[in-house]
Structure formats: structure tokens, C-alpha cells
Amino acid sequence: xxxxxxxxxxxxxxxxxxxxxxxxxxxxxxxxxxxxxxxxxxxxxxxxxxxxxxxxxxxxxxxxxxxxxxxxxxxxxxxxxxxxxxxxxxxxxxxxxxxxxxxxxxxxxxxxxxxxxxxxxxxxxxxxxxxxxxxxxxxxxxxxxxxxxxxxxxxxxxxxxxxxxxxxxxxxxxxxxxxxxxxxxxxxxxxxxxxxxxxxxxxxxxxxxxxxxxxxxxxxxxxxxxxxxxxxxx
Amino acid sequence: xxxxxxxxxxxxxxxxxxxxxxxxxxxxxxxxxxxxxxxxxxxxxxxxxxxxxxxxxxxxxxxxxxxxxxxxxxxxxxxxxxxxxxxxxxxxxxxxxxxxxxxxxxxxxxxxxxxxxxxxxxxxxxxxxxxxxxxxxxxxxxxxxxxxxxxxxxxxxxxxxxxxxxxxxxxxx
Numbered sequence: 001x002x003x004x005x006x007x008x009x010x011x012x013x014x015x016x017x018x019x020x021x022x023x024x025x026x027x028x029x030x031x032x033x034x035x036x037x038x039x040x041x042x043x044x045x046x047x048x049x050x051x052x053x054x055x056x057x058x059x060x061x062x063x064x065x066x067x068x069x070x071x072x073x074x075x076x077x078x079x080x081x082x083x084x085x086x087x088x089x090x091x092x093x094x095x096x097x098x099x100x101x102x103x104x105x106x107x108x109x110x111x112x113x114x115x116x117x118x119x120x121x122x123x124x125x126x127x128x129x130x131x132x133x134x135x136x137x138x139x140x141x142x143x144x145x146x147x148x149x150x151x152x153x154x155x156x157x158x159x160x161x162x163x164x165x166x167x168x169x170x171x172x173x174x175x176x177x178x179x180x181x182x183x184x185x186x187x188x189x190x191x192x193x194x195x196x197x198x199x200x201x202x203x204x205x206x207x208x209x210x211x212x213x214x215x216x217x218x219x220x221x222x223x224x225x226x227x228x229x230x231x232x233x234x
Numbered sequence: 235x236x237x238x239x240x241x242x243x244x245x246x247x248x249x250x251x252x253x254x255x256x257x258x259x260x261x262x263x264x265x266x267x268x269x270x271x272x273x274x275x276x277x278x279x280x281x282x283x284x285x286x287x288x289x290x291x292x293x294x295x296x297x298x299x300x301x302x303x304x305x306x307x308x309x310x311x312x313x314x315x316x317x318x319x320x321x322x323x324x325x326x327x328x329x330x331x332x333x334x335x336x337x338x339x340x341x342x343x344x345x346x347x348x349x350x351x352x353x354x355x356x357x358x359x360x361x362x363x364x365x366x367x368x369x370x371x372x373x374x375x376x377x378x379x380x381x382x383x384x385x386x387x388x389x390x391x392x393x394x395x396x397x398x399x400x401x402x403x404x405x406x407x
Contacts, residue, residue: 020350092249
């Protein structure tokens with residue numbers, strides 16, 4: 001059995017400040033699904049998903065991308081601190097000017113021909129991952145008057161079970177745009193919001209080369225306390 | 235103390251899809267079925283920036299995972315499917331029909347991610363109605379049809395309605 005998340009951890013699907021939720025949030029309450037074999041298992045996506053330079057977004061082209069080079073590293077953990085090993089971590093992000101390499105991103109900031117903004121890696125035995133990338137820029141969007149997204153990197157993690165699957169965004173410390181961003185602020189619990197903000201990490205900077213940020217991702221852990229017996233799968 | 239969920243945003247398609255994502259089994263695999271569907275919003279409009287992920291047992295009812303002690307899995311069967319929606323809101327998965335698991339009818343777990351969805355929503359695809367299935371029987375009979383895929387010439391159709399009339403049943407896992 002995997003622990004269910006505490007109230008306030010995740011944003012309500014109906015978050016009026018983020019206008020795109022209006023027509024996309026289910027109006028019916030979700031039906032409680034007992035965690036059976038389907039839910040306590042999940043895809044284990046290994047080496048076959050990775051190519052060279054997948055975790056170095058600055059080395060995927062002949063030239064280097066524009067921007068501040070950064071190391072982003074951290075651990076994939078369960079709630080009790082247990083590492084999640086050999087698990088696929090995927091990221092995507094805007095370039096240094098805040099522009100995504102996507103045909104539908106029309107904001108007038110240049111596309112960087114040396115930056116796709118896409119990375120993948122596997123966590124090691126201690127749950128650690130590392131990416132080399134550039135710091136993404138903030139960008140305007142149409143949600144409200146003069147709306148700007150704080151700089152962020154999208155993260156997708158699988159964990160080891162269907163119940164641990166998580167997509168989130170990593171933010172940067174002391175971003176002046178946090179206060180007006182309805183996506184960041186859609187998370188009700190301030191302590192939970194803080195868990196999306198990376199830490200500047202001097203110890204992992206590379207001299208004369210890259211700054212560094214640390215970002216641990218915590219997914220649900222297994223329930224350690226024996227519950228009264230669930231109906232068995234077998 | 236888990237990390238909160240956030241939306242995949244409008245540009246999920248630069249980072250999440252894989253070229254072979256929709257093919258849980260290679261094209262041409264004997265017995266493979268194609269599941270096709272459209273994701274709709276509350277106004278009945280197709281959702282062009284969503285991503286579907288599927289997870290299922292193999293035709294013998296085994297999961298490709300160490301927590302399933304039931305036996306070996308088929309070769310060439312990834313068990314996991316992933317497909318972004320096209321501009322017309324459609325997705326597809328080529329897979330083998332899942333087998334029954336003791337106490338449960340054959341089913342596929344589904345995650346839906348999209349711009350405007352701050353957390354994934356989870357549903358299940360059943361290939362047939364089976365009132366004996368404990369999950370189906372826990373769902374309001376008037377809404378149960380939203381979990382049943384409709385047979386087509388090449389497999390099945392499974393539409394997902396995020397909101398409104400005939401809203402798909404979503405689960406809290």
C-alpha cells in the first residue's frame with residue numbers, strides 16, 4: 001500500500017486563478033480506487049530510453065546554447081527518505097530567453113538553435129540524478145493582465161509504481177514572480193509550495209563553468225504501519 | 235511530504251512523447267488491438283495538448299514488475315503506452331488485450347495529463363462490462379459506461395471527457 005497524499009499538497013483541479021482549468025477539471029468527485037496489483041506496480045523504464053547527452057542539454061548540438069550554464073541535481077525519494085533507484089527522470093524547459101522550442105510558442109524572444117530544452121536520465125542506486133542545462137528565462141503568457149511565468153523546469157518522474165507517478169515544476173530561489181503566478185500558487189499549503197523551489201548549491205558549482213541548484217523530488221512512500229488486511233489480489 | 239503536482243503546460247510535446255510511445259507492442263504483432271480515442275473538454279472541444287499514458291497486465295494477467303510474483307512476461311510487450319493528442323484531440327495505443335487478474339476483469343490503467351490539468355487524472359479502460367468487477371461495481375451504474383471501450387473494426391474506441399455531460403469516471407488512487 002502506498003500512502004495517499006496529505007490534503008493541501010496538490011493543487012485543486014479547479015483553480016480559477018489558472019484560467020485553463022475552467023473547462024478541464026472534472027466536476028464529479030473521483031471514485032476511490034483500492035490499490036491493487038495494477039496500481040502498486042508501474043513501468044520500470046530503463047537504459048533503453050536514454051541516448052548519449054540526454055542529461056546534458058548543453059551538448060546536444062554542434063554549438064553551445066546561450067545562457068547561464070547550470071547543474072541541476074537532486075534525489076528522487078519516498079516520503080520516508082528512501083531513495084528511488086533506477087527511475088526515469090525527464091525534463092523540458094524554455095531557453096534562456098524564456099522561449100520553448102515549439103511551433104506554438106509565439107512569444108517574440110529568439111529560438112536558440114543549440115537548445116532543444118529536453119533531457120532524460122536515470123536515478124542511480126541512491127536515487128540521485130544530475131542534468132547540465134542553462135537557466136530558463138521567465139516568459140509572458142495570456143492568463144491575466146501582464147502575466148509572467150516564474151522561471152521553471154518541468155520534471156516528470158515515474159517512481160516504481162503507478163501511484164508514484166508525478167509531473168511537477170522546479171522553480172528557482174527568490175524569484176520575484178512567485179507572488180503573481182497562479183500555477184505556483186495553486187498549491188494550497190505554503191510548505192508544499194516551498195518543496196517546488198530548488199536551492200542554490202555552491203558545493204556543486206563547477207569553477208569557471210557552471211552554477212548549481214539542488215532539487216529533491218519526493219514521491220509517495222509505502223505505508224509502514226500494518227493495516228487491517230485488504231482484500232487480497234491473489 | 236510529497237512534492238506537489240503541476241501542469242505539464244502547453245508545450246509538453248517537446249519533452250514527454252517518445253517516437254515509439256504509442257506502440258506497447260510492435261506494429262504487426264499477432265493479436266494486437268488499436269485503442270483510439272479523443273479527449274474532450276467541458277465545452278465538448280477536443281483537447282490538442284494532452285498526453286495519455288497506459289499501464290496494464292499482459293494477456294496472461296502478469297505485470298512487468300518485481301512486485302508481481304505471478305510469472306514471466308511476454309517478450310516485446312512494454313506494458314506501458316504513451317501518446318500525446320493530435321490537433322484534433324485524438325490519441326492511440328497499439329497493445330495486446332490485458333488478461334484478467336484474480337478478482338478483477340481485464341483493464342488498463344490510464345493517466346491523463348494536459349495544459350489546464352494541475353494534476354493528472356486517472357481512469358481505467360475496460361474492454362467489456364463485467365458487473366462482477368469490484369471497481370466497476372463501485373461506480374454509479376449511470377456513469378459506468380464511460381469506462382467501457384467500444385469495439386471498432388480495428389480494436390476499440392475510448393473517448394475521455396474531462397468535464398460535463400458523460401464526464402469520464404476518474405479515480406482517486
